[in-house]
Amino acid sequence: MRTCRYLFRVCLVLLATVGWSVAGAGPVSTPPASRPSFGQPSLSPDGHRIALVADGAIWSVAATGGVAHLLVADSGTDSRPLFSPDGRSLAFVSSRTGNGDIYLLDLASGRLRRLTWSDAPDRLSGFSRDGRWVYFDSSRDNIGGMQAVYRVRVSGGTPMPVSLERYRNEEEGVPSPDNRMIALVGGGWGAAQWWRHGHAHIDDGAIWLLRNDGSHGYRQLSPDNARALWPMWSADGKSLYYMSDRSGTENIWKIGLHGQETAVTHFTTGRCLWPSIAANGRTIVLQRNFNIWTLDTATGAAHKVPIHLQGAVAGPGIQHRRFTSKFSNLFLSPDGKKLVFIAHGQIFAGSTSAPGRASRITHTPAAQFDVAWSADSRRIVYVSARDGIDHVF
Numbered sequence: 001m002r003t004c005r006y007l008f009r010v011c012l013v014l015l016a017t018v019g020w021s022v023a024g025a026g027p028v029s030t031p032p033a034s035r036p037s038f039g040q041p042s043l044s045p046d047g048h049r050i051a052l053v054a055d056g057a058i059w060s061v062a063a064t065g066g067v068a069h070l071l072v073a074d075s076g077t078d079s080r081p082l083f084s085p086d087g088r089s090l091a092f093v094s095s096r097t098g099n100g101d102i103y104l105l106d107l108a109s110g111r112l113r114r115l116t117w118s119d120a121p122d123r124l125s126g127f128s129r130d131g132r133w134v135y136f137d138s139s140r141d142n143i144g145g146m147q148a149v150y151r152v153r154v155s156g157g158t159p160m161p162v163s164l165e166r167y168r169n170e171e172e173g174v175p176s177p178d179n180r181m182i183a184l185v186g187g188g189w190g191a192a193q194w195w196r197h198g199h200a201h202i203d204d205g206a207i208w209l210l211r212n213d214g215s216h217g218y219r220q221l222s223p224d225n226a227r228a229l230w231p232m233w234s235a236d237g238k239s240l241y242y243m244s245d246r247s248g249t250e251n252i253w254k255i256g257l258h259g260q261e262t263a264v265t266h267f268t269t270g271r272c273l274w275p276s277i278a279a280n281g282r283t284i285v286l287q288r289n290f291n292i293w294t295l296d297t298a299t300g301a302a303h304k305v306p307i308h309l310q311g312a313v314a315g316p317g318i319q320h321r322r323f324t325s326k327f328s329n330l331f332l333s334p335d336g337k338k339l340v341f342i343a344h345g346q347i348f349a350g351s352t353s354a355p356g357r358a359s360r361i362t363h364t365p366a367a368q369f370d371v372a373w374s375a376d377s378r379r380i381v382y383v384s385a386r387d388g389i390d391h392v393f
Contacts, residue, residue: 035290036054036055036307036309037054037290038052038053038054038287038290038291038292038307039052039053039054039273039274039287039290039292040052040053040079040080040081040273040274040287041053041274041276041285041286041287041292042081042082042083042276042285043063043083043276043277043278043283043284043285044063044083044087044278045083045084045085045086045087045278045279045280046087046278046279046280047063047278047279047280047282047283048062048063049061049062049063050062050063050285050292050305051071051081051082051083051090052068052081052292052307053078053079053080053081054068054309055309055313056073056076056077056078056079056313057070057071057072057073057074057078057313058070058071058072058073058078058079058081058090058092059071059309059311061292061305061307063283063285063294063305064305065305065306065307066306066307066308067308067309067310068307068308068309068310068311069310069311070309070310070311070312070313071090071105072090072092072094072105073311073313074094074096075096076094076095076096076097077094077095078092078093078094078095078096079092079093079094079100080092080093080123080124080274082124082126082127082276084127084131084154085127085128085129085130085131085279086131087107088106088107088108089104089105089106089107089154090104090105090107091103091104091105091115091124091127091134092105092124093121093122093123093124095364095365097114098119098365099118099119099120099121099365099366099386099388100121100122100123101114101115101116101117101118101122102114102115102116102122102124102134102136102152103115104134104154113156115134115152115154115156116136116138116152116159118138118140119140120138120139120140120388121138121139121387121388122136122137122138122140122150123136123137123138123147123171123191124136125137125149125171125172125173125174126173126174126175127154128151128175128179129175129176129177129178129179130179131154132153132154133151133152133153133154133175134151134152134153134154135149135150135151135162135173135174135175135182136149136150136151136152136159137149137150137170137171137172137173137191138150138159139388141161141164142164142166143166143167144167145192145388145389146167146168146169146170147169147170147171147191147192148161148162148163148164148165148170148171149161149162149163149164149170149171149172149173149182149184150162151173162182162210162212163182163184163210168186168187169186169187169188169189169192169205170184170185170186170208171184171185171191172184172185172191172229172230172231173210174231174232174233175212175233176212176233176237177233177235177236177237178237179212180211180212180213181209181210181211181212182209182210182211182212183207183208183209183210183221183231183233183240184207184208184210184231185205185206185207185208185228185229185231186205186206186207186208186218186220186224187204187205187206187224188202188203188204188205188224188227188228189202189203189389190203190204190205190227190228190229191229192387192388192389193389193391194229194273194274195391197271199226199227199245199248203227204224204225204226204227204228205224205227205228205229206220206221206222206223206224206228207220207221207222207228207231207240207242207255208220208221209221209257221240221255221257221259222242222244222255222259222261223246225246226244226245226246227243227244227245227246227250228242228243228244229242229243229244230242230243230274230275230276232275232276232277232284233277233281234254234277234281234297235279235280235281235282236281238256238257239254239255239256239257240254240255240257241253241254241255241264241275241277241284241297242255242275243272243273243275243286247263247266249267249268249269249270250267250270250271250272250273251263251264251265251266251267251272252264252265252272252275252284252286252295254297264295264297264300265295265300265302266300267288270288270289271287271288271289272286272287272288273286273287273288274286274287275287275295277297281297282296282297282298283295283296283297284297285305288302288304291304291305291307292304292305292307293305323343323344326343326344327341327342327343328341328342328343328369329341329342329369329370329371331371331372331373331380332352332373333373333377334373334375334376334377335377336352337351337352337353337377338350338351338352338377339351339352340361340371340373340380341358342367342368342369342371345366345367345368346360346361346362346363346364346367346368347360347361347362347368347371347380347382348360348361349361349380361380362382362384364384364386365386366384366385366386367384367385368382368383368384369382369383369384370382370383381393
């Protein structure tokens with residue numbers, strides 16, 4: 001053990017002494033070709049168009065499917081697009097300036113405005129029906145990474161807490177059509193761990209109603225023995241739709257304001273993620289198996305939307321830099337031909353036959369750590385806090 005530690009320190013000294021010329025072009029080996037992955041959709045108020053995420057950018061396509069055109073692309077990752085109630089603007093989250101802040105795009109002029117500034121990631125959840133407020137979740141003022149519900153004016157200003165309970169996770173807050181109540185998810189880590197496939201008690205939460213009059217009056221609406229995420233108000237404000245895995249598989253459920261529940265979909269396989277409802281309440285759009293689906297709320301009929309991307313997302317430009325300090329965690333591949341190391345919190349990969357040069361693999365505002373190689377020396381696994389919580393990538 002002492003010998004291993006000694007050799008590791010020697011390697012770090014060599015890295016700092018020799019210096020490494022690193023490039024931000026991406027992984028050393030070319031990844032295999034893959035099909036597009038579509039996610040996080042939302043419907044325009046009239047239900048005619050869908051905004052969605054693909055390749056870290058935001059696209060727009062007809063609700064019936066077809067060619068999707070690029071709406072937003074930049075050096076960061078853009079996510080969670082939501083149409084304003086009048087259909088004139090699109091709110092979304094972007095990491096272009098940090099962990100993730102909320103931006104508002106005017107669809108007619110292309111004018112872009114930033115609405116939030118925070119070191120903690122902000123997660124968009126919805127608009128007020130009058131279009132004056134944007135609702136989102138953030139851990140900026142809470143404890144241990146726990147989320148609270150906030151709102152900020154579409155004109156900008158200081159975000160105001162709507163539901164901020166210490167030592168309690170509350171998220172996905174959306175106001176009712178009459179603005180008298182906020183539906184939110186209370187308890188569990190379901191939103192932070194939406195990617196988890198399968199049931200885990202730590203993700204269990206419930207749909208709660210919070211009076212939107214400053215009285216802090218809460219009422220639990222759904223049981224808390226399953227995952228509950230993404231509440232959506234019906235057009236008349238008398239019921240809510242949401243995603244739950246209480247049947248064993250993720251499905252869309254409907255619950256009245258007095259607690260009566262019915263399943264809208266009856267999938268036995270696959271996943272239902274990031275649902276969003278049209279203003280008229282007739283259609284829900286959701287992510288299912290890396291594709292976009294539409295759901296008729298009256299009949300429960302669900303259909304896959306055929307989508308073809310038309311446009312190119314510009315990746316980050318190549319930069320060549322020389323690092324001589326802040327190296328850590330050097331890992332040699334099992335075949336002895338490659339190595340990865342962490343410099344300034346990011347992962348770089350290089351060849352043992354060409355020392356002194358490496359390519360940057362990660363591009364996140366958070367630090368990476370705990371790297372390990374796969375047995376075939378073609379992949380690595382590592383831990384990152386890019387989402388505000390340590391996750392394995």
